[in-house]
Amino acid sequence: MIQLTFPPSSSMGAPSGKSPKSTNEKDALSPPVDETDAFTTLNLGVWRVLLPKEIVSGGVISTTKQKWNSIVLAYPVVRKFFGQIYQLSPQLFVLLILLKLWGEVESVLVLYVSDRLLRIIEVGLTEGRPDVSAITQALIARLICVTVTAVTNWAREYISPMLEDRVQLHFEDHLLQAKLRLDMPTAEDGNSRSKAHAYDAWSAFNSLCAASLRLVGLLSQLAFISRQRSAGPLFTLIAMVRPMLTLVSERTLWLKPHVAYSDHPAYLRLQSLESMGQSRFRGDIIAGDIAGWITSEYHRARDALGNTVSQNVWSLYSIESTPINQILAEWAGALPTLYWAISAMMAPARFSMTSIAILQQYSSSLNHSLQMLFWDFSGVGRSFTEIKVLYEAAEVKNQIVDGDMEYPRPDIEKSKGMEIELRNVSFAYPGEKSKEAALRDISFRIPAGSLVVIVGANGSGKSTLIKLFTRMYDTQQGTLLVDGLPISEYRMADLRRTQATLTQDHKLYPLTLAENIGLGYAEHVKDTEMIMEAAKDGGAAELLEKFKDGAETTLEPMTTAFGYQLDDDKHKALKDVLTKLEKTTEVSGGEKQRLVAARTFMRFKTKKIKLLCVDEPSSALDPRGEFELFERLRQTGEGKTMVFVTHRFGHLTKHADIIICMKEGKVMELGTHKDLMAREGEYASLYNVQAQAFTEAEVANAAASEPLVAL
Numbered sequence: 001m002i003q004l005t006f007p008p009s010s011s012m013g014a015p016s017g018k019s020p021k022s023t024n025e026k027d028a029l030s031p032p033v034d035e036t037d038a039f040t041t042l043n044l045g046v047w048r049v050l051l052p053k054e055i056v057s058g059g060v061i062s063t064t065k066q067k068w069n070s071i072v073l074a075y076p077v078v079r080k081f082f083g084q085i086y087q088l089s090p091q092l093f094v095l096l097i098l099l100k101l102w103g104e105v106e107s108v109l110v111l112y113v114s115d116r117l118l119r120i121i122e123v124g125l126t127e128g129r130p131d132v133s134a135i136t137q138a139l140i141a142r143l144i145c146v147t148v149t150a151v152t153n154w155a156r157e158y159i160s161p162m163l164e165d166r167v168q169l170h171f172e173d174h175l176l177q178a179k180l181r182l183d184m185p186t187a188e189d190g191n192s193r194s195k196a197h198a199y200d201a202w203s204a205f206n207s208l209c210a211a212s213l214r215l216v217g218l219l220s221q222l223a224f225i226s227r228q229r230s231a232g233p234l235f236t237l238i239a240m241v242r243p244m245l246t247l248v249s250e251r252t253l254w255l256k257p258h259v260a261y262s263d264h265p266a267y268l269r270l271q272s273l274e275s276m277g278q279s280r281f282r283g284d285i286i287a288g289d290i291a292g293w294i295t296s297e298y299h300r301a302r303d304a305l306g307n308t309v310s311q312n313v314w315s316l317y318s319i320e321s322t323p324i325n326q327i328l329a330e331w332a333g334a335l336p337t338l339y340w341a342i343s344a345m346m347a348p349a350r351f352s353m354t355s356i357a358i359l360q361q362y363s364s365s366l367n368h369s370l371q372m373l374f375w376d377f378s379g380v381g382r383s384f385t386e387i388k389v390l391y392e393a394a395e396v397k398n399q400i401v402d403g404d405m406e407y408p409r410p411d412i413e414k415s416k417g418m419e420i421e422l423r424n425v426s427f428a429y430p431g432e433k434s435k436e437a438a439l440r441d442i443s444f445r446i447p448a449g450s451l452v453v454i455v456g457a458n459g460s461g462k463s464t465l466i467k468l469f470t471r472m473y474d475t476q477q478g479t480l481l482v483d484g485l486p487i488s489e490y491r492m493a494d495l496r497r498t499q500a501t502l503t504q505d506h507k508l509y510p511l512t513l514a515e516n517i518g519l520g521y522a523e524h525v526k527d528t529e530m531i532m533e534a535a536k537d538g539g540a541a542e543l544l545e546k547f548k549d550g551a552e553t554t555l556e557p558m559t560t561a562f563g564y565q566l567d568d569d570k571h572k573a574l575k576d577v578l579t580k581l582e583k584t585t586e587v588s589g590g591e592k593q594r595l596v597a598a599r600t601f602m603r604f605k606t607k608k609i610k611l612l613c614v615d616e617p618s619s620a621l622d623p624r625g626e627f628e629l630f631e632r633l634r635q636t637g638e639g640k641t642m643v644f645v646t647h648r649f650g651h652l653t654k655h656a657d658i659i660i661c662m663k664e665g666k667v668m669e670l671g672t673h674k675d676l677m678a679r680e681g682e683y684a685s686l687y688n689v690q691a692q693a694f695t696e697a698e699v700a701n702a703a704a705s706e707p708l709v710a711l
């Protein structure tokens, strides 16, 4: 049997997080409920659904009221949504709606024509003289109807993709902007990130159009049928019982405020293992020969999941605990047939076989339309939610609050470097996983224009310091001052304009090599001369010449090609086409670092940089490459504040005004190379182990042809 309760424990280990425990396992089909003051937790398969108390406690009337209120609340955003789609192309919008409308109106016309045809035939049969001309007219009318339907269907299929494309691109643009404005902590926080997709816009549009046009169709059918002598208003009213019943009793999560999550270990394990099929893991999986292990772990997790269902939470929620509502709905669906059957028995003189056939036709037509209406309306809540989620994506609140002060301040010389001061700063990354803070009670001051080298063991907090200097994160305790004022007071866009960073986390964009460099200074992204200068400074000039298309080469062109059912021999020509299509080009790790470094040199050309942060950008560079890069960065950043984080710090330390030596999130030592060596502490020991080995073995070799370094 399908398990809708959440298992209290599993062979995969205890659930993580502080979730309330399941209390009721007796009735597998009625979700157990955990009570807290503010919300109730339902355990549905692998999911936990947290619902506000007032939502759960209501009866049918209260639930219907809640649904109505949610619809009223969603109305402004739905109106905005339709307004925007209309603006994208008023002609296509109106045409598509009219074509869709025809599909609904047609059903009434068909009823009318069939009704007429049956009656003409009945009269003909009774009188023994069929009215050929009337029958022909009715048949022609029917033929015209189906022809128009065929044409409108074709036109709808023809026009629909045109509007769909515009809608898709419009909302892709909207979501792209929503993502681009996120700060680091918000972007990294999977729970507050929007789950909206651009394709939801089109499906929501279609589903809302279908539901409202279906309603129009149904109302016109009802208007037509209620005016027919054989049917009348009572018959029509009876036909409405079923949809009303289903609408009122429907269990849906879409319009309810809720939080849903899974902490089922086996389910989460399955998701992780399934994601290992992505191409980015291929190299490691092949090299480590772990495909077999992944498969067996997947099977183990699948077995551990057992009968606990993992389907989407909204479908699970809509499953009723008893079939009573469905039985009632089916009975209600049979009421119209029952009505005319009883009527015919009670007043046989009023009915002929034709009128019974017509009533039967009305009844099944109404039943069909009502079923479809119910089906369409069951998607309305979902569509409202999707539309709201689409717009809410642009309103996700950034965790870092922007300041409003201009930077650089008018009272401070623009060409000077940035002064940075930390006062009792402590910082822990968001999330509960790490037990210790990354930085603990740190205080120091970097005067404007200083050259700072930060050294220390892995995980000692070096990169975290840089992330605070560039306000990727905010301090949780203590203050970070920039030019004497808290960093939070400045406008972030102003601060960013004065900073250049170079880390090994920087990525190559899926754009041309020229753009990859030029985007360091977006306003000059087309300035070939400037780009070539930056490429030279970053050590990437030779790389650009290596490719057939030079700086215009795109390393990772978007691949859209696919072949299907191609036989090696029979479809060789087609296979050749597929093989020749452009493929991804790899560059080495060192070449990537050179391109990224060139982007930083391009950024310097804005002439606004006051702070340069360099965080181990050269791990893949050979000693000469690294030395040259650091030398050029140092010369380019002359007079600005420069902060270097590196493990191979030998050749930088002689220029450093301040060396900050970190250990376990704290500043252990601070001073010049000479001071710290004399102290014979942490820095001196790091220097002796790393810098000397590096300089003696590698730099000495590299410098054999040309003396590059003097420590």
Ligand SMILES: Nc1ncnc2c1ncn2[C@@H]1O[C@H](COP(=O)(O)OP(=O)(O)OP(=O)(O)O)[C@@H](O)[C@H]1O
Pocket (backbone or CB within 6 Å): 429, 430, 434, 437, 438, 456, 457, 458, 459, 460, 461, 462, 463, 464, 465
């Ligand atoms: N995004 C993150 N989320 C959570 N913890 C993080 C994050 N980044 C770093 N940490 C943790 O913060 C601590 C300091 O990390 P940081 O990257 O600053 O060290 P580091 O001195 O630069 O190390 P390395 O020399 O290895 O680059 C480490 O314990 C690390 O695990």
